[in-house]
Amino acid sequence: MRFPACRHANQSARTPAARPLAWLAAEPFRLFFPSGVLFGIAGVMLWPLFYQGQLSFHPAASHARVMIESFGGAFVLGFLGTAGPRMIGAPRLTSWEFSSLFLLHLAGGICHLLGRNVWGDACFLALLAGLSLALGVRLAMFRREPPPPPLLLAALGLACGMAGTLMWLNPAWMKTTEMYRLAGLLLYHGFLLAPVMGVGIFMFPRLMGHGFGEPAPGRETRNSWRNMILVAIALTASFWIELWVNPAAGLSLRFAAFVAALGHVRWRPASGSGHAGTLANALRCWCLPLAAAGILGPVFFAARRIAFEHLLFVGGFGLLCVIVGSRVLFGHSGKVERFHHRSWMARAIVFAIVVAALTRLSADFMPRVTISHYEYAAWSWAVGLLLWLVWHAPRFFNKDDDGT
Numbered sequence: 114m115r116f117p118a119c120r121h122a123n124q125s126a127r128t129p130a131a132r133p134l135a136w137l138a139a140e141p142f143r144l145f146f147p148s149g150v151l152f153g154i155a156g157v158m159l160w161p162l163f164y165q166g167q168l169s170f171h172p173a174a175s176h177a178r179v180m181i182e183s184f185g186g187a188f189v190l191g192f193l194g195t196a197g198p199r200m201i202g203a204p205r206l207t208s209w210e211f212s213s214l215f216l217l218h219l220a221g222g223i224c225h226l227l228g229r230n231v232w233g234d235a236c237f238l239a240l241l242a243g244l245s246l247a248l249g250v251r252l253a254m255f256r257r258e259p260p261p262p263p264l265l266l267a268a269l270g271l272a273c274g275m276a277g278t279l280m281w282l283n284p285a286w287m288k289t290t291e292m293y294r295l296a297g298l299l300l301y302h303g304f305l306l307a308p309v310m311g312v313g314i315f316m317f318p319r320l321m322g323h324g325f326g327e328p329a330p331g332r333e334t335r336n337s338w339r340n341m342i343l344v345a346i347a348l349t350a351s352f353w354i355e356l357w358v359n360p361a362a363g364l365s366l367r368f369a370a371f372v373a374a375l376g377h378v379r380w381r382p383a384s385g386s387g388h389a390g391t392l393a394n395a396l397r398c399w400c401l402p403l404a405a406a407g408i409l410g411p412v413f414f415a416a417r418r419i420a421f422e423h424l425l426f427v428g429g430f431g432l433l434c435v436i437v438g439s440r441v442l443f444g445h446s447g448k449v450e451r452f453h454h455r456s457w458m459a460r461a462i463v464f465a466i467v468v469a470a471l472t473r474l475s476a477d478f479m480p481r482v483t484i485s486h487y488e489y490a491a492w493s494w495a496v497g498l499l500l501w502l503v504w505h506a507p508r509f510f511n512k513d514d515d516g517t
């Protein structure tokens with residue numbers, strides 16, 4: 114079973130099976146996903162450690178960076194590093210490219226966990242620049258297929274991630290509160306939200322049991338490019354409007370872009386499949402609604418912005434990583450049909466992550482129990498991710514039948 118976005122089983126695809134590093138380079142998700150999950154647990158457990166007096170620094174910056182750069186970033190890298198070259202029929206990542214990217218990812222995450230945020234950001238910037246270069250060269254020189262329109266939003270995510278990190282690395286640029294917030298919006302929101310919308314248009318129909326959301330060649334593709342460009346402009350403009358014009362208008366525009374991008378995905382399971390599996394149900398019943406509430410919530414509760422943003426971070430980005438990651442792992446271990454099953458383990462994972470999201474939100478509304486609720490949320494999140502790791506453990510290094 115090949116990667117869901119794969120259209121080419123080319124020659125270079127078969128050679129890596131014989132050599133472990135080349136095989137991992139062809140399918141970077143196999144290392145990036147588990148590593149991202151471990152960072153995701155560590156980044157959240159900074160809070161219980163801090164409140165128990167076991168941490169010598171305040172973890173706010175390290176937590177935010179580990180969660181976005183090392184957890185979310187690992188899933189972006191794992192997904193784009195695997196699917197990007199295949200979508201355009203280009204050669205897969207080489208062992209050197211993969212090893213350098215993975216080492217930068219590890220170094221960045223470890224630096225952030227130790228409170229060395231400047232070094233961590235520098236590694237992350239190099240990581241995103243390296244991935245962009247690797248994909249850009251393939252797109253310019255080796256592509257055999259035109260890039261699908263949603264790839265534009267993935268590219269926008271990389272650009273937001275690099276711009277935001279560059280700003281954090283240059284404190285001299287952050288002369289006003291708005292500039293400081295812009296760095297946060299670009300890195301914490303744009304870097305993940307844009308690829309979620311782009312990849313979602315392509316992947317979500319597949320997760321509901323339909324075909325890929327690829328437009329047909331010709332007019333449909335031209336329309337899709339136009340829509341992607343409009344969504345990209347709306348998303349970017351929403352940051353500027355939120356900071357310099359009107360916060361509610363900016364957030365509403367971002368919400369509108371989110372709905373416009375994902376609104377026409379067919380959310381009913383494919384006819385004939387009977388019912389949606391646990392993870393597909395979690396996508397439409399929890400993940401998307403929590404993400405939407407996280408984007409729109411601060412319009413009504415401006416003073417609780419960070420609390421509502423955690424609905425997007427935990428219930429949106431976090432749960433989505435787990436769901437899409439599961440689809441990729443099932444697909445690449447020859448068990449794709451298991452994604453559409455109902456499963457107690459999947460239910461337990463979804464439950465733990467949703468509880469984490471709601472507990473994190475509620476914490477900021479209850480001053481007397483805020484800290485204990487942060488700790489419960491952190492533990493619930495850690496349990497959900499640990500279960501996911503254990504559930505998929507046999508699949509991370511399980512070679513597919515056709516060796517790809």
Ligand code: HEM
Pocket residue numbers: 157160173176177178180181184185297301419422423426427430431469470473486487488490491494
């Ligand atoms: C589930 C348990 C979690 C807890 C208890 C928690 C706790 C917190 C707290 C207390 C802050 C505020 C830091 C400050 O004083 O500025 C914060 C900020 C942040 N958290 Fe979390 N968090 C959790 C999960 C996550 C997840 C899963 C993500 C991302 C996937 C995430 C991403 C962020 C980001 C990006 C910020 C900075 C927000 C901003 O400054 O705009 N958090 N978190």
